[in-house]
Amino acid sequence: MGIISDKTERKALLEIAKALRVFQSLEFLCISAGDSVRIAHAEHIIRDVIANNGYGVRFAGKRGIRINKINIR
Known part of the structure; x- marks a missing residue:
């Protein structure tokens, strides 16, 4: 795993966010109901993890995945 810290680095969050692209490719495949629930839970x-660190995920078409700092007022 990684080094334990008080705050997760932005680079680590970006790598984690890249996994979300894989979940999108599963939308058109046949998956059992039980597996579908587990997959949805993993995506959630x-x-x-990303949201708890103050970021949101945005898919930027051909540019890939971007994470943006969320301004909470």
């Missing part, structure tokens, strides 16, 4: 966990 990844999105929560």
Whole structure:
């Protein structure tokens, strides 16, 4: 794994966000109901890790995945 720290680095969050692209490619494949639930749960966990660190994920077409700092007021 990595070095434990108080805050997750932006670079680590970007690498984690890249995994979300894989979930999009599963939309058109046949998956059992049980596996579908587990996959959706895994995607939700990844999105929560990114959001809990103050970032949002944006898919930028051919440019790939971007994470943006979320301004909470």
